[in-house]
Amino acid sequence: MLNTLATLLKVLNSETRPSQISLALAFAMIIGFTPLFSLHNLLVILLVLVIRVNLATFFLGFALFSGIGYLLDPLFHEFGQLVLSNEAMQQLWVSLYNSTVWRLAHFNNTIVMGSLLISLALFVPVVLAANYLITKYRTSLLQWVNKIKIVQIIKGSKLITVYRSLTRLGS
Amino acid sequence: MKNWIRWPGFLAFLLFTILFVGGFYFFAETLLKAAIEHTGTEIVGAKVELDHADITTSPLGVELHNLQVTNPEDPMVNAVQIGRIELHMHTLALLRRKIIVDEMHVEKVRLNTQRTTSGEVAAKPIKKPSSETNESFDFSMPSVEMPDVKDILAKETLESEKMVDEAQVNIDNSKQKWDKKIPELPDKAKFDAYSETLKSITPVKTGNKLKDLKALSIAVDELITIKKNVQSDLDQLTSAGKELREDVNLIKNDIKAISQASSNDIARLTQKYSPSSSGLSNISRLLFGETVTQWSSVAIDWYKRLAPKLLNTTTSKQHEEEHVPRHKGIDIKFKEYTPLPDFLIKSTRVSLELESGNMNGEVKDISSDQQILGRPLTFLFDAERMDNLNKLTFSGNFNHIKPDDSIDTVNLNLTGYKVSHFTVSQSQSFPLSLDSAVADIVLNGELKQGKLNANLASQVKSANFVMSPNTPLDKKTGKFTKTIGEALKSVKTFDVTADLRGTIKNQDIDISSNLDAVIKNAMGAQFKQKAQAFEKELNNKVEAKIKGLTAKLESQLGKFSGIQQNMDSKKKNAKESIKAIDAKIDSFKNEKESELNKEIQSVKDKTKDKLKDRLKDKFR
Numbered sequence: 148m149l150n151t152l153a154t155l156l157k158v159l160n161s162e163t164r165p166s167q168i169s170l171a172l173a174f175a176m177i178i179g180f181t182p183l184f185s186l187h188n189l190l191v192i193l194l195v196l197v198i199r200v201n202l203a204t205f206f207l208g209f210a211l212f213s214g215i216g217y218l219l220d221p222l223f224h225e226f227g228q229l230v231l232s233n234e235a236m237q238q239l240w241v242s243l244y245n246s247t248v249w250r251l252a253h254f255n256n257t258i259v260m261g262s263l264l265i266s267l268a269l270f271v272p273v274v275l276a277a278n279y280l281i282t283k284y285r286t287s288l289l290q291w292v293n294k295i296k297i298v299q300i301i302k303g304s305k306l307i308t309v310y311r312s313l314t315r316l317g318s
Numbered sequence: 319m320k321n322w323i324r325w326p327g328f329l330a331f332l333l334f335t336i337l338f339v340g341g342f343y344f345f346a347e348t349l350l351k352a353a354i355e356h357t358g359t360e361i362v363g364a365k366v367e368l369d370h371a372d373i374t375t376s377p378l379g380v381e382l383h384n385l386q387v388t389n390p391e392d393p394m395v396n397a398v399q400i401g402r403i404e405l406h407m408h409t410l411a412l413l414r415r416k417i418i419v420d421e422m423h424v425e426k427v428r429l430n431t432q433r434t435t436s437g438e439v440a441a442k443p444i445k446k447p448s449s450e451t452n453e454s455f456d457f458s459m460p461s462v463e464m465p466d467v468k469d470i471l472a473k474e475t476l477e478s479e480k481m482v483d484e485a486q487v488n489i490d491n492s493k494q495k496w497d498k499k500i501p502e503l504p505d506k507a508k509f510d511a512y513s514e515t516l517k518s519i520t521p522v523k524t525g526n527k528l529k530d531l532k533a534l535s536i537a538v539d540e541l542i543t544i545k546k547n548v549q550s551d552l553d554q555l556t557s558a559g560k561e562l563r564e565d566v567n568l569i570k571n572d573i574k575a576i577s578q579a580s581s582n583d584i585a586r587l588t589q590k591y592s593p594s595s596s597g598l599s600n601i602s603r604l605l606f607g608e609t610v611t612q613w614s615s616v617a618i619d620w621y622k623r624l625a626p627k628l629l630n631t632t633t634s635k636q637h638e639e640e641h642v643p644r645h646k647g648i649d650i651k652f653k654e655y656t657p658l659p660d661f662l663i664k665s666t667r668v669s670l671e672l673e674s675g676n677m678n679g680e681v682k683d684i685s686s687d688q689q690i691l692g693r694p695l696t697f698l699f700d701a702e703r704m705d706n707l708n709k710l711t712f713s714g715n716f717n718h719i720k721p722d723d724s725i726d727t728v729n730l731n732l733t734g735y736k737v738s739h740f741t742v743s744q745s746q747s748f749p750l751s752l753d754s755a756v757a758d759i760v761l762n763g764e765l766k767q768g769k770l771n772a773n774l775a776s777q778v779k780s781a782n783f784v785m786s787p788n789t790p791l792d793k794k795t796g797k798f799t800k801t802i803g804e805a806l807k808s809v810k811t812f813d814v815t816a817d818l819r820g821t822i823k824n825q826d827i828d829i830s831s832n833l834d835a836v837i838k839n840a841m842g843a844q845f846k847q848k849a850q851a852f853e854k855e856l857n858n859k860v861e862a863k864i865k866g867l868t869a870k871l872e873s874q875l876g877k878f879s880g881i882q883q884n885m886d887s888k889k890k891n892a893k894e895s896i897k898a899i900d901a902k903i904d905s906f907k908n909e910k911e912s913e914l915n916k917e918i919q920s921v922k923d924k925t926k927d928k929l930k931d932r933l934k935d936k937f938r
Contacts, residue, residue, distance in 0.1 A: 193327075196324065197323060197324055199322050223647070228650070240650075245654060245655050250415060253415075253649075255650045256646075256647045256650075257648050
């Protein structure tokens with residue numbers, strides 16, 4: 148828990164661009180909301196690794212959104228069912244259903260469809276909102292947060308020292 | 319833009335993908351083995367174990383070695399043990415999440431093999447056959463001891479006894495009623511008072527004729543008034559007498575009905591307790607019921623376990639009620655250009671290694687979606703000249719093309735099956751076995767829209783029944799057990815028919831055999847003698863008991879006769895009083911009439927004299 152908090156603070160307080168953090172968060176949302184072993188998540192992983200997004204944020208976000216995703220499961224199922232049973236789209240679904248690649252993508256599953264559409268719809272709003280909040284945080288709250296005693300304890304803890312030395316070695 | 323691209327990320331992705339795919343391939347056989355064992359155990363409810371699984375990539379196939387399926391009811395025995403299973407799948411179809419197998423080979427199939435370790439699943443205790451099921455076919459010899467009539471009469475409530483109680487209540491009520499009513503009726507004192515009044519009514523004569531006539535009229539009027547009162551009392555007594563007679567008749571009818579009821583009681587108790595050979599009329603159910611139930615329950619149990627997985631027995635109604643598992647959702651099925659079921663094994667060739675020899679068979683079209691495939695699952699196994707049978711044919715057809723209109727049929731035909739040391743009854747009171755015999759067995763079963771209808775017909779020849787000689791015989795039934803045993807020893811040919819009807823959850827088994835007649839004949843005479851003695855004793859005791867009770871009731875009718883006599887006597891008094899009044903009235907009336915006549919004559923004479931005098935005066 149302390150480690151997670153420290154990582155979060157480190158990322159927020161670092162020189163990393165807000166867009167790199169918010170984009171990582173948005174990708175984490177997709178992989179966290181949708182079933183992990185889905186074909187589209189392979190593309191998400193590729194993008195996360197190739198685009199210079201913040202990996203620590205991505206992993207933290209993945210844990211966070213997986214939890215939220217579990218709670219939102221019934222909603223994803225309902226939404227996916229609604230979309231997949233939409234009369235106007237039946238022709239599209241039938242043609243996709245008859246394609247091997249799309250069958251591998253498991254698009255006909257209510258949760259895959261529901262969670263993917265919802266996370267894609269939230270992708271841009273999450274990026275923009277996270278961008279705005281991180282910028283705001285850095286300009287208004289950063290100095291105040293650094294002065295809080297608990298933050299100083301965390302920063303000075305042995306675990307963080309080890310973590311920092313390790314990340315330095317890594318870089 | 320350059321700052322946004324992390325080129326080593328490509329390498330990392332490639333590395334990640336290679337590791338993932340490689341790892342999956344490396345562990346695929348282990349994963350497959352675990353999946354088969356886990357799913358199999360879930361379905362069977364007892365351990366399913368596999369030695370190892372091999373996966374081949376070109377062509378994509380699976381080979382399973384030594385699959386052991388524990389018998390859920392006997393964890394130290396494998397229900398089935400399969401040496402080798404080999405199948406090849408359509409790769410492209412697999413990418414579309416469909417398992418399509420053209421031909422599967424199932425080799426070295428053995429049944430009921432011993433296990434070295436228990437196959438019991440700790441979480442799910444093995445379901446033992448319920449003791450209730452066993453009890454229903456527990457071989458209990460019909461009772462042949464003459465029941466104690468005293469005990470029967472002590473514990474049974476006789477209808478006639480109930481009627482005696484009811485009659486007693488009626489008598490008591492009538493007694494109370496008449497005890498209350500009698501004082502209200504005119505009594506002797508009242509009639510004596512009438513007599514006294516009657517005597518006192520005498521017209522006082524003054525010599526004045528007119529006054530005397532008036533006194534006579536008043537006396538007559540008084541007498542008429544008294545007569546009316548006496549008549550009213552007489553009417554009251556007549557009405558009460560009629561009511562009393564009705565009450566007495568009702569009581570007499572009750573007593574009569576008690577005698578009739580006692581005959582009915584005797585008939586009922588005779589039927590209930592009389593030692594009868596009717597218990598032997600379906601002894602074949604006791605002899606073969608347990609075996610047939612055991613076979614049918616094993617078959618139904620396996621059907622219930624396997625059918626939902628292999629046949630997709632879910633009806634459209636059940637589909638509507640289907641629960642959506644959390645985090646899994648449901649896969650919506652759309653129209654396919656080339657429709658295929660999710661799971662299909664077109665042909666499964668099975669070779670069984672049985673104790674009596676080898677048997678081969680083929681199962682066609684094992685599929686999860688018969689409605690898509692449009693073909694039912696069929697199977698056919700046959701064998702000839704095995705060690706213990708001449709010919710066997712086992713075929714079936716599981717048709718779930720229309721899930722709401724499913725029909726499953728199985729047919730088994732066994733010819734020349736050599737029965738050896740077959741335990742007919744394990745009961746200690748009747749340890750019977752069929753040491754040797756040759757049987758022809760035909761089984762036809764159908765499960766149509768959830769309704770089960772099966773028939774098993776067996777013809778047994780060269781039978782050799784044996785009763786365990788060391789078993790201590792029961793005191794009460796031992797003689798009869800021995801007689802049945804002796805009767806069965808002489809039976810060489812017999813047939814057994816079993817009908818199974820109901821549903822998968824609840825079945826009724828009807829078993830009949832010509833052995834019933836053999837046993838009944840052997841036992842009939844002994845039962846008849848006992849039954850007659852019992853009936854006679856019961857008859858005597860019930861009749862004696864009821865006669866005593868009715869005599870007591872009849873004796874109470876005497877009181878009502880007393881009341882009746884009393885009322886008759888009062889009525890007689892009333893009638894005599896009326897007669898006396900009438901006589902007195904007549905006497906007074908006569909006296910009055912005579913006085914009147916005299917008076918009239920006197921007036922006439924006087925008038926006559928006066929007229930004579932006047933005429934004399936005129937003619938003078």
